[in-house]
Amino acid sequence: MLKVGVTGGIGVGKTVVARMFKVLGIPVYDSDSRAKWVMHNNEALKTELITAYGAQVFTEQGQLDRGYLASVVFNSPEQLKRLNSLVHPHVRNDFANWINLHADKPYIVKEAALMYESEAWKQVDKMIAVYAPLEVRIKRLLMRDTHRTEADLKAIIDRQLTEEEKMARADFVIKNDDQQMVIPQVLALHERFLGLAHTY
Template sequence: MSLMVTPFGATRVRFMRVGLTGGIASGKSTVSDMFRELGAVIIDGDRLAREVVAKGTPGLARVVEAFGPEVLTADGELDRPRLGSIVFNDPDQLKVLEGITHPLIFELYAEREAAAPEGAVVVHDIPLLAESGRAGEFDAVVVVDVPEEVQVQRMLRDRGWTEADARARIAAQASREDRRAIATYVIENTGTREDLRQRVAEVFERLTS
């Protein structure tokens, strides 16, 4: 459990900090929803990532400065497909983007976490947790895992991507081995939805006990 320092120097339990991660199309968002249904407080990294580059934000201004005005739509919003086509085929460009957005995202994580009630299980849904090097900051890390071929099949079926785009996105993320290496718990998502729900409940029980 994460601890809070009181004004008198003593510490007390504040809440359980859990990092939740998984590769693209692993089903991480579904697992996050299931944790929410069980009573966890969810802080969604994908949502925060959108907030920090919303229209009119300093984050978006820095992205435009780095990648040019062509990454904007006609109405001044971030053109995500356009930016994705740049960064997910160039590791150096991806690092530039992450250098802009990651610090802003983690600032928002801290703000949202501070508002969580005492004793809660606070799940930080972080797509790139393995890449960030911050796994050690959590009381536990949950990794949603599927084979690469399953990821590719899901992206082709559910997102309409080409196989080349799907594999490029996978290659831009940490490997399965890197993610599993930081895991306290691994949730394999290759079975039915009910299988997944049962495994999530087992993990949540361990976190709360």
């Protein structure tokens, strides 16, 4: 089975692109939502999180206290790296198990913001980078994340791998710059992946 990764920085529209593949009948693994699920449901990871951040990382009801965790890691690159080192291996295992559920499909898509940073690219055969110019991304994000300021968003973007590096490392680039239509780009890749699928 051909495995395709979709990545890009915050605000580029990678989720929109992934949704288009889903509409075409291709299973899509949403790394962000699956990471949240794993953090709530994987007992080994829950134990690791409590060991690392204390019992207060979960509420009395057993729910992950995302606000507390964010306050610990947001301004600390070391703590963020530590959190990712705990979570990413479990997400990789979850993805490997998920693949087995879709063995009848010609290809699958894995969407992840930190595809390169988490080494998740090693689990896929082809990579798509979704690109949008910085000013377009900021405009979209200010409309979507109304609680964040432009400075907040630029701080998040500055911590991510540059778009230039993502595009350089990707096999394919989809431009979601409000100038070019995205659907024809996705359809062209879909046909290409169907043609490649039998070789994997």
